[in-house]
Amino acid sequence: MRDVLIGIDAGTSVIKSVAFDLQGRQLAACAIPNLYEAVGRTGSVQDLPRTWADTARTLADLSGKIDNLAGRVAGIAVTGQGDGTWLIDKQGEPVGKGWLWLDARAGETVERLRGDSGDLARFRSTGSGLAACQQGPQLRWITENAPEMLTGATTAFHCKDWLYFKLTGKRATDPSEACFTFGDFRKRDYNDEVIHFLGLDRLKYLLPDIVDGAVEHHGLSEEAARLCGLPVGTPVVLGYVDVACTALGAGLYEPGTDAGCSIIGSTGMHMRLANGADDVQLNQDQTGYTMCMPVQGIYAQMQSNMAATLNIDWILGVAGSVLKGAGIEKSKAELLDHVESWLTEASASPPIFHPYISEAGERGPFVDASARASFVGLSIGHGFGDMVRSVFNGLALASRDCYTQMGPLPARVRLTGGAARSASLRGILGGALGASIQTSEREEAGAAGAAMIAAVSLGIYGTMENCVRDWVTPYQRPPEQPDADMVRYFDAVFPVYRQSWAALRPVWHSQAEIGHKPAVS
Secondary structure: OOOEEEEEEEOOOEEEEEEEEOOOOEEEEEEEEOOOEEEOOOEEEEOHHHHHHHHHHHHHHHOOOOOOHHHHEEEEEEEEOOOOEEEEEOOOOEOOOEEOOOOOOOHHHHHHHHOOOOHHHHHHHHOOOOOOOOHHHHHHHHHHHOHHHHOOEEEEEOHHHHHHHHHHOOOEEOHHHHHHHHEEOOOOEEOHHHHHHOOOHHHHHHOOEEOOOOOOOEEOOHHHHHHHOOOOOOEEEEOOOHHHHHHHHHOOOOOOOOOEEEEEOOOEEEEEEEEOHHHOOOOOOOOOEEEEOOOOOEEEEEEEEOOOHHHHHHHHHHHHHHHHHOOOOOOHHHHHHOHHHHHHHOOOOOOEEEOOOOOOOEOOOOOEOOOOOEEEOOOOOOOHHHHHHHHHHHHHHHHHHHHHOOOOOOOEEEEEOHHHHOHHHHHHHHHHHOOEEEOEOOOOHHHHHHHHHHHHHOOOOOOHHHHHHHHOHHHEOOOEOOOHHHHHHHHHHHHHHHHHHHHHHHHHHHHHHHHHOOOOO
16 A cells, blocks of 8 residues: 655755655654855855765665555655755766855855846746845856856756756756746746846756646656665655745645744744735845745745854854863753753843854845844843843844734744744744744654645645645644733834844945955965
8 A cells, every 4th residue: 555655855954754644644754964065165065966865865764664665655755955056967967066055155146136126027026035045146156257167067956856856867846946046936937037137048958847746746767766765656746945845844824824934943934825926025125035835826925044043053152162161061962951041041131133143144134145143232241141042032033024024923923943842932932023833743844845745746635725634733732822021022122123233234244345355464
C-alpha cells in the first residue's frame, strides 16, 4: 500500500527529509547539517553536488526508519531556501557554486535599480521589492562585474529547483519564486517587461519552465532512485518556496480562520493571507514579497527581516566570549538556559535595539544593504540583562514594523521556527503585536507544507482546504493572549523605534563608505 509521503526541506542550516502518513502524521525524519561558505566580505555560496548528495542521503536514511519504505512511498515533494542563483550547463553540471539568499554582493545594484523610476512598474507586477538576495539583481551584478561566471550556463535555478532536477531530470521552477523575481503574480507567469527592467533580456534563456506542483509532477529518475533507494518513477512534486510551504504547514491558509504567520528562525518572515489579487496591499516603500500559494487566487504577502535569531546568536556569542576570557567555558545550550535569568534582571526601560546584525543589511520593511544593528539609549545604569532584553524586544519590534507595512496588525499570529519554543519570546512578540500567539505541535512545517502540495497534486485530497483540516487544524495549540502592560509598553516604544532607525540610515551609508576605503599605514 502506498501510504507514505516524503517532504524534503533543504534549508540554509539543515537539509531534512520527513515522512508522513496520508493523514499528515509525522512518521520519521532524517537530517544533515547544511554547509555554505563565505566569499570575500559579502558573498555566500553553496556547493551544488554536496547539497544533492546530502539530500539523497537523507532520503536513503529514511529507509532505515520506516519498514518497506520503497514499497510504501506514494510521492516525494521538495522545497528549499529561497532566492539565490544556482547555475547549470547543458549537460546538467554545475557552473560554479550556488549563490545563496545571504549573498549581499548585489547590494549596490539594488540601490541603483530601486532609484530608477521604472522600478514602480516592476514592483506592481511582481508585488515584491528588490533585494540583493534575489536572483534578478544577482544575475545583473554578474553580467556587470563577472560575466565569466555565466560561461557555459544554460539554466538558472534556486535551491529546490536544483534538487528537483536531480530527482527528475526536469528543469523547472515554481510559480512563487518565478513570479516574485521575474513575473506577474496575477498571471503566475514571467513578465518580459520585468526582465527588461532588470537588464536581463539576453539571459532569458536561463529561466526554466514554471511547473505548478499542485497540479503537475514528474517521476523519479533511475539515477536518483538508485541513490535514494526508492522506486523509479515515484511521483516527485516541485513544492513552492520554503517560506510558502512553511506558512501552509503552519496554518496561514485555513478558511474560516483569520491569522498572520511569523517564522522566527535565522531570518524573520511575517505574512498575511491575501484572498485574491485585489486583496494584495502594496506599500509605498516598494518592499516585501507577494508569493503565489498552491491554491488558485490565494497569495501570501510577506515582509522579511534579514536576521532574527541570528541576533540572539550574536548576543550569546558575546557572553560566551567574555566568559571564555575569564576561563569559563559555556556551550550555546548552556547560555540559552541562562537567558531567562538575564531577561528577569532587565529593567523596565531597556535600550532600543535595531536587529540588523546581518552583513547583508536589511530587506524588510525597508531595503538597505548598509543597515547595521545598534543600541539606542544605553546608559550607565544598564547591564547585560538589559542588552539581552533589548535584543528580544528588537526582534518583536522588527516584526511589528513588518506587519504594519501590510495593513492592520493581525489579531492572531501563528508562530513557527526554532524560536517559537521560547515562552519569553512568544510573550514579547504578543505584546509587541497586541496579538494572541498560537503555535503548532507540528515541528516540520516546511516539509509538511511541501507534502501537502503533493497530497493534493496526487489526488489524495480533492482540495487544499480539505487537506488543511487533517494536516494543520488538529495540531494547533490554544492561543496565548498578550499581556496588557506589555502591549502598552510596545505601543509607546514602537514610534521611537521607527524614528531612530530612519535617523540612522545616513550614518549606515557613511560607515559603509569608510569600510570600503583602504586603511592608511
